[in-house]
Amino acid sequence: MARRERKTTAGARTLLAILLCLPLSLLGQVDHPAGSAPPPQTSSPNPAPGSHPPTLDDTIEAVDDEAGQPARKLVNWNEFDLKFTTFRFGAGFLYDFAAFAQDAASKEQIEVHPTPKIRDDRLLFRGLFKTDRNISWSVGILYDVPTKKWLFRQTQVMIATPELWGDIVIGRTKEGVSLNKVMIGYAGWTNERATFSDAMLPILADGVKWLGYAPKKHLIWNLGAYGDRFSEGQTFSTYAHQVAGRVAWVPLMSEASEKVLHIGFNLRYGKPKDEMLQLRTRPEVFESPYFLDTGKFPATQTRISGIEAYYRPRSLLVGTEYFFENVKSPEKGNPSFNGGDAFISWLPTGEVRVYNTRGGYFDQISPLRPVFSGGPGAWELAGRFSYIDLNSGPVRGGKFWRITPVVNWHMSDNVRLEFVYGYGSLNRFNLVGKTQFFQTRVQLQF
Incomplete structure (x- = not known):
């Protein structure tokens, strides 16, 4: 046991060393004076209809990383200027319907039925403290449909630290692995994240995260250390402690040409809670049971590595991610798992999906x-x-692939309708079953 612990600690130290040494090469490359925050990008907080907003966003604040904040304000009565902080509250709501067409083998594997369901229902609170140093805060409260409980989600404080080329986040936040996982959930080009993302990449954790940005080097990074002292019992908490990091190189980032090229590398070390691990995922349908499931098995350590690449020429966006997970489990022969996706998105009405230069992710569509x-x-x-x-x-959790064409109608910054078709193949239980998926979603937020 002691030897295993030493190996886990050594792996975590390696990741820490890589990312902590990275900024040392950036001395003299800071684009703003030490001790001062970078100048925010000047843009209208509520752009007029028909205007073409900037396609790069150089601002970042503590915010609920799943629902986010619309670019245009729907109302003004939800914002207050208090003595010591600004205060804003909002809400997000998702309602889904899913139907299925299965062949005989798929029905024998797992039978599913048409289902309407509330996908997400949350309250959002955020603000900016009136201090010399930029300090923002956010509180997210989610009604968890599976457990039927109100739970805290992204609840954090973000402190600007230009001395460290970025910001420090303290609290319940995203781990920071995978661009698609980092970006706002309501902003995705598909209604659900890919199967590998849900199975292999935990979304939330309690801890400390460092966000860094070196424009002259075209580098963006984040590094976090997390534990489960306050999150034990939460559905997202499956690890006792973990260290996670991401480094992105953005050699092309032009407002003039409206082009972005983002290439990222991810690494994560973790110790599963109670030294037991279970990987499982639905077939990109929240209303469905789990199609893939390894069941629980002994595991003392996991190492997840992955690559991501995105290219955005104006209204077109293409991207791919692929991840590998290696598990320390002598009882199961030290298994390894993998998965990824590739996608394309086009906005024929002329919008450009905004890229956040400080967070290294894409934002919501503003019509x-x-x-x-x-x-x-x-x-x-x-x-x-x-x-x-x-x-x-x-370990036989299954193999699955799916093709998913999607039509999204962003009616406004606050209302979005999604129409989704999917065709998937599940290889499990010595059967190969085919399923067609028919999905719709109503998304509301303010």
């Missing part, structure tokens, strides 16, 4: 001509191929 201002809204045509393999030695 140039919202429906409620007499325009067509923003239409988005997207397609994704995803794959996951949870079979390794005696």
